[in-house]
Amino acid sequence: MSGPVVIVGAPGSGKSTVGALLAARLGLTFRDVDAVIEAEVGKPVAEIFADDGEPVFRALEEATTLRLLAEDGVLSLGGGAVISPEIRAALKGREVVWLQVGPAQAAKRVGMTEARPLLLGNVRGRLIKLLAERTPLYAEVASQSVPTDDRSPEEVVRIIVDGL
Numbered sequence: 205m206s207g208p209v210v211i212v213g214a215p216g217s218g219k220s221t222v223g224a225l226l227a228a229r230l231g232l233t234f235r236d237v238d239a240v241i242e243a244e245v246g247k248p249v250a251e252i253f254a255d256d257g258e259p260v261f262r263a264l265e266e267a268t269t270l271r272l273l274a275e276d277g278v279l280s281l282g283g284g285a286v287i288s289p290e291i292r293a294a295l296k297g298r299e300v301v302w303l304q305v306g307p308a309q310a311a312k313r314v315g316m317t318e319a320r321p322l323l324l325g326n327v328r329g330r331l332i333k334l335l336a337e338r339t340p341l342y343a344e345v346a347s348q349s350v351p352t353d354d355r356s357p358e359e360v361v362r363i364i365v366d367g368l
């Protein structure tokens with residue numbers, strides 16, 4: 205298949221960690237949409253939210269994601285990428301791995317970092333709401349789903365590889 209293996213899931217689902225491990229395992233290039241945006245804009249995602257607002261970030265996210273979907277490798281999307289109908293349409297028919305995570309485990313992994321502006325204040329509460337809103341969207345685009353709560357990144361990678 206051409207195009208990347210795409211990793212989707214909520215913040216704290218392990219997209220960046222698992223994506224990098226999976227790419228190494230498959231001998232492919234790893235790209236993370238948030239990291240590419242940060243490198244191209246020259247500031248962290250949290251600062252883009254603070255300085256320019258969420259709509260500016262979402263527009264950048266959509267353009268960058270659509271562009272990177274044309275390149276082979278492993279591509280981790282931002283947790284909110286599936287909100288975009290254009291991105292969801294572009295994911296149809298692709299290898300899309302959904303890393304499933306519950307709110308408690310996601311909150312534990314995310315910690316109290318300020319790097320995730322949408323979670324500030326009440327990390328667990330915001331994750332519960334975000335998961336409720338987005339679970340149908342992740343389910344819509346996924347070709348493979350992997351529960352990650354009680355699994356190490358290495359175990360998750362093994363399951364993904366078996367399912368490819």
Ligand code: S3P
Nearest residue numbers: 214215238249282283284320321
């Ligand atoms: C977001 C998730 C973040 C980042 C931005 C918005 C979201 O990525 O793209 O802060 O809407 O869930 P991670 O999923 O890597 O935390």
